[in-house]
Amino acid sequence: MSGNYVARQLQTVKQTLNNGVQLVAVSKFHPAENIEQAYTAGQRIFGESRVQELQQKVEQLPRDIEWHFIGHLQTNKVKYIAPYITAVDAVDSERLLAEINRRAEENDRVIDVLLEVHLAAEETKYGFTPQACREFLDAGTWKAMTHIRIRGLMTMASNTTDEAQIAAEFDKAHALFHELREKHFANSPHFNIRSWGMSGDYLIAQNHGSNMVRIGTAIFGLRQ
């Protein structure tokens, strides 16, 4: 894939983003050269979903890249990425959050996290249900974790062509975000990220409350 392709696709995607919507370029399964091409074209935030692959890329690529871990993160792997990861975008358990906090403290850092909420029709083991997310925040154990910052919510819509259903799921995430912000983060301006929208549905997402989209295929092409 030529560098022109990635730069051109990146430009095309950016032209379609609403003002104030942040772009996480999802580079999983794509080689470091392709990331470099997006970097040269100005992109600084990249998303990866596998620890080992991320480690290799971090060593090869510029230091000022902000890496987001976007997939399911196993607790026993947090220690490998804690020295440099900017954000963990899919936290769905107190155990994982506590481990991120512990490893961030060891590295004298603060790591941003998003809580993953499951609203889609498909069954999955990942993500808080809205009720579990409420209960987790109500319990309050997270307040003692001084090396993480809960920045907002992340969700994925159902894998469907029904745009009304996708929009309705994003609207639910948006409503939950406001409910939780009022209840738990009224005095903390950092709770301000709503991460939903991927290549197939980010145009819907940004019109239904998203201010951070995670886009892979539309920038880098199909994954192997």
Ligand SMILES: *Cc1c(COP(=O)(O)O)cnc(C)c1O
């Ligand atoms: C792979 C992935 C994306 C990007 O998907 P595309 O359809 O390629 O844009 C976004 N979010 C998560 C959590 C992913 O795993």
